[in-house]
Amino acid sequence: MDLHGGTIQAQSSGPGEGATFTVEFPDPIVAPQGMLTVDVNQPEDRTLFTPRRILLVEDHEPTLSVLTRLLTHAGHEVIPAQSVAAARAAAEENRFDILVSDLGLPDGTGWELMASLRVRYPNLPAVALSGYGMDEDQQRTREAGFATHLVKPVDFDQLRQALQRLNTVG
Numbered sequence: 001m002d003l004h005g006g007t008i009q010a011q012s013s014g015p016g017e018g019a020t021f022t023v024e025f026p027d028p029i030v031a032p033q034g035m036l037t038v039d040v041n042q043p044e045d046r047t048l049f050t051p052r053r054i055l056l057v058e059d060h061e062p063t064l065s066v067l068t069r070l071l072t073h074a075g076h077e078v079i080p081a082q083s084v085a086a087a088r089a090a091a092e093e094n095r096f097d098i099l100v101s102d103l104g105l106p107d108g109t110g111w112e113l114m115a116s117l118r119v120r121y122p123n124l125p126a127v128a129l130s131g132y133g134m135d136e137d138q139q140r141t142r143e144a145g146f147a148t149h150l151v152k153p154v155d156f157d158q159l160r161q162a163l164q165r166l167n168t169v170g
Contacts, residue, residue, distance in 0.1 A: 059104075128148065
């Protein structure tokens with residue numbers, strides 16, 4: 001906190017009464033370009049929630065790490081992969097319910113990955129994460145079989161809602 005010039009305060013009415021923590025920073029903190037954002041003030045709506053095994057494919061290590069933690073914290077089991085080859089290997093070794101994949105990967109594309117996974121998982125629910133957001137990109141994503149196309153930086157609430165929609169269908 002000292003490095004950011006912020007403060008942390010804690011308040012409680014006593015044992016068993018819970019606690020309130022206040023974190024303050026003097027200036028807004030902006031996430032670096034390409035990082036995802038999450039609104040921690042949003043309450044979790046678990047009325048339609050079903051925990052799923054998610055194959056998460058993302059080559060940007062910090063984004064993969066944060067998404068893995070957030071999805072795990074939300075109740076999902078996450079199988080992380082950083083390339084098309086790693087995702088295919090994970091799919092051979094594990095069963096999963098949903099694919100969440102970056103489109104631009106070091107050894108191919110999410111579209112190619114989706115096409116190869118469709119052989120084993122013909123009705124695979126999937127969410128594309130991409131820096132590509134043009135109409136043609138979104139059309140190609142739909143044609144490849146992705147249910148949703150989210151443009152980076154990823155808003156975790158949008159991803160959570162997309163997964164929730166897939167939970168009600170799948």
